[in-house]
């Protein structure tokens with residue numbers, strides 16, 4: 001069986017969903033696939049109120065933003081086909097992809113593809129880092145906020161970025177004891193509002209410390225920590241053990257990029273954006289003119305920027321097929337303006353540097 | 366302590382019907398449609414397999430079907446990603462040896 005689409009969107013997170021909504025509303029025939037049973041990507045597990053621009057969902061819970069986008073997609077009666085529980089497994093030749101539905105393997109043909117596959121969680125090097133009971137922060141959120149199951153009774157959090165801080169708070173809400181947050185840097189990584197919230201509830205944040213080992217035979221029963229000096233070297237004789245039954249790693253994400261590599265998109269390593277990402281221009285188009293990118297797959301950032309990048313990709317993919325459109329241009333102008341203000345100021349520095357690198361080099365290839 | 370969350374300040378969990386399944390021959394209960402690994406976890410089981418080369422104990426890590434740490438034998442099918450495979454009534458779940466063996 002083979003399916004035809006003008007714009008094929010991979011991933012139903014905030015980026016892919018926004019891209020699909022925009023492209024379909026402008027008039028392109030869109031097929032969206034996501035490998036989960038529900039649309040929304042990472043947002044379906046985010047119970048906290050979001051930080052972001054006020055025009056775009058600041059102060060709203062992630063789960064509500066997902067719901068809003070789902071409703072918007074459902075209201076589109078023509079042009080948009082959504083196929084859940086379905087993975088895009090490969091790109092072949094020009095404009096052909098393979099998808100795996102619960103029933104069968106199918107071929108998809110497309111004029112443009114927008115890849116919004118999101119990211120995978122990083123692990124960290126320490127002794128016994130593969131013991132049962134060590135989970136990524138996303139996994140903890142999935143287990144707890146989607147399935148209603150606690151990861152354990154006493155948990156150690158590694159990483160004090162916003163994700164580590166927010167998930168620590170969510171763990172408390174679910175009735176799990178958080179024994180502490182370990183952070184290698186001398187200062188807390190995330191926003192102080194999140195840090196103060198968990199500190200007030202008695203959770204120690206141990207900056208300048210790292211995890212040396214996870215302890216236990218068949219599963220975690222504790223962790224050994226130690227102090228780090230200003231060069232991030234372990235300070236001898238400062239090891240101590242903390243008793244816990246699980247460990248949560250919140251040490252960053254890496255873009256999910258296999259599909260870009262299959263489509264021969266030129267890649268570039270940009271640490272500020274989480275690692276290898278496809279080169280892309282300001283219109284979210286990669287070095288392969290059929291392939292657009294949006295969201296965390298284009299560089300690790302956040303849901304608000306994923307939505308905006310997705311809107312730009314959807315509008316530009318439409319225009320590349322149907323010619324210039326003032327409606328599409330307005331969507332792009334509005335989104336680009338919002339992105340600029342979101343990435344302004346000192347907290348946006350790293351992202352701005354990173355984005356300058358991915359968008360500059362494409363001109364020369 | 367029960368690992369299942371009974372009360373939550375923000376969320377309500379809609380669960381499927383209660384079903385039974387076996388793990389290593391032992392009868393367990395879980396809710397239809399939740400991932401097999403989640404049902405096992407709620408039943409206090411987090412050792413899901415041993416690594417093929419060094420025989421190290423492994424549980425799930427990513428819970429979104431990316432890292433392959435949770436692969437088990439389900440209804441005879443080896444290398445099933447239990448963190449994203451929904452639980453169904455009467456399933457037979459077992460730990461697998463190494464990469465598993467596919468009968469010809």
Ligand SMILES: Cc1cc2nc3c(=O)[nH]c(=O)nc-3n(C[C@H](O)[C@H](O)[C@H](O)COP(=O)(O)OP(=O)(O)OC[C@H]3O[C@@H](n4cnc5c(N)ncnc54)[C@H](O)[C@@H]3O)c2cc1C
Nearest residue numbers: 011013014015034035041042087088118295296302303304
């Ligand atoms: C704990 C935590 C807290 C956060 N807090 C905030 C916050 O307060 N504010 C904020 O703005 N952002 C926040 N974020 C970040 C935000 O959630 C992400 O940046 C955003 O979800 C990225 O959107 P996306 O669409 O790129 O990817 P995702 O949301 O990851 O969606 C990608 C989707 O694509 C699917 N997929 C991947 N590959 C395939 C394939 N081959 N075939 C089919 N489907 C596929 C995935 O299963 C997934 O559903 C937080 C993230 C975390 C983990």
